[in-house]
Amino acid sequence: MVIAANPSDLGGLAPKRLTQYAHGGGCACKIPPGELEMMVAGLRLAAPVPDVYGPLVVGVDDGDDAAVVAAPDGGPAFVLTTDFFTPVVDDPFDWGRIAATNALSDIYAMGARPVVAVNLLCWPREVLPLELAQQVLAGGLAVTSQAGCHLVGGHSVDDPEPKYGLAVTGVVDPARMLRIDAGRAGIPLSLTKKLGIGVLNSRHKATGEVFDHAIAEMTKLNREAAQAAVHNGIRCATDVTGFGLLGHCFKLARASGVTAIINSAAVEYLDGARQAAAQGYISGGTRRNLDWVLKDTSLEAVDELEALLLADAQTSGGLLVAGEVPGAPVIGELVPREEHLVIVR
Known part of the structure; x- marks a missing residue:
């Protein structure tokens, strides 16, 4: 799609597609996981904060999907998170929908219900028409309305690169919360969305081809999957986004003190994903994901292309659940800790 009807709207430059204004796309533009962990290592308060409201239940220790603060009564x-990224x-309008769905996913990954959100918008106001920003915000509003979550105000910044997302607050029953560190040996692993979003988005960015089925996957709320998990007594989950299935599986296994076995033949992919990967539409974020987990992952059973697909940087992906969820394929299991944190078979 051409996003400006008149070259003068772009300061005399030829019109370009929205994704061409970003160095990366979606969750693939995240800071690499290894660098991120190094940045936040040791970031702890010098002294405990008085519990003026309620104690912190989930913080930064295991890299969970959101922070959780208990109610005093x-x-x-309360569950709090934020997520934003460049055009995917x-x-x-679709970008706004995808970014909002992705931000809400962190709330659902904790088994929580989103209550209120605020917009986070960075916009090159002298380069891109404000009408496009309105469409982005309208997409976010459409998704939060679908989710039954208030969307009010927010913050905007004049920025050389467009970015959009939400800060979200939700609520959860602490006794039924989903956590990344609650996995136990002997429990199956399920994945609630197909993989391949990253390679299809990379192909879209490079060629302009539109993949409606990928957009549909990225704008599908994880609400029903989370509700089913909680209803079935499941207590461990995380969402699969920028660090890929391997990265998020690694984090879950590490936090839970177990090893995750992945049955590569059971993992489902979006139509066209394998072809896109074979044609080289693999993001730098995906390659960094694979590099990050290599020393803790056994990949002898698969070739490099399959490993890259398993590390594919997803945007607004599904939930990785320690348990069985109706309609979601079982892709592996958790076993007692072995030499590797993740084993692909």
Whole structure:
């Protein structure tokens, strides 16, 4: 899609597609996981914060999907997260929908319900028409309305690169919360969305081809999957986004003190994903994901292309659940800790 009807709208430059204004796309533009962990290592308060409201239940120790603060009266706990990224598709309304769905996913990954969100918008106002920003915000509003979550105000910055997302607050029953460190040996692993979003988005960025089925996957709320997991008594989950299935599986296994076995033949992919990967539409983020987990992952059973697909940087991916979820394929299991944290078979 051409995003400006008149070259003068772009300061005399020829019109370009929205994804061409970003160095990366979606969750593939995250800071690499290894660098991120090094940055936040040791970031702890010098002294405990007085529990003026309620104690911190989930913090930064295991890299969970959101922070959780308990209520002083034993009621629902507060869940807080934020997520934003550069354009992953050229259509501004769809980008807004995808970014909002992705931000809400962190809330669902904790088994929580989103209550209120605020917008986070960075916009090159002298380069891109403000009408496009309005469409992005409208996409975010459409998704939060679908989720039953208030969306009010937020913050905007004049920025050379467009970025959009949400800061979200939700509520959860602490006794039924999903956590990344609650996995136990003997439990199956399920994945609630197909992989391959990253390679299809890379192909879209490079060629302009539109993959409606990938957009549909990225704008599908993880609400029903999370509700089913909680209803079935499951207590361990995380969402699969920028660090790929291997990266998020690695984090879950490390936090839970177990090893994750992945049955590569059971992992489902979006139509066209394998072809896109074989044609080289693999992001730098995906390659960094694979490099990050290599020393802790056994990949002898698969070739490099399969390993890259398993590390594919997803945007608004599904939930990786320690347990069986209706309609979601079982892709592996958790076993007692072995030499490797993740074993692909």
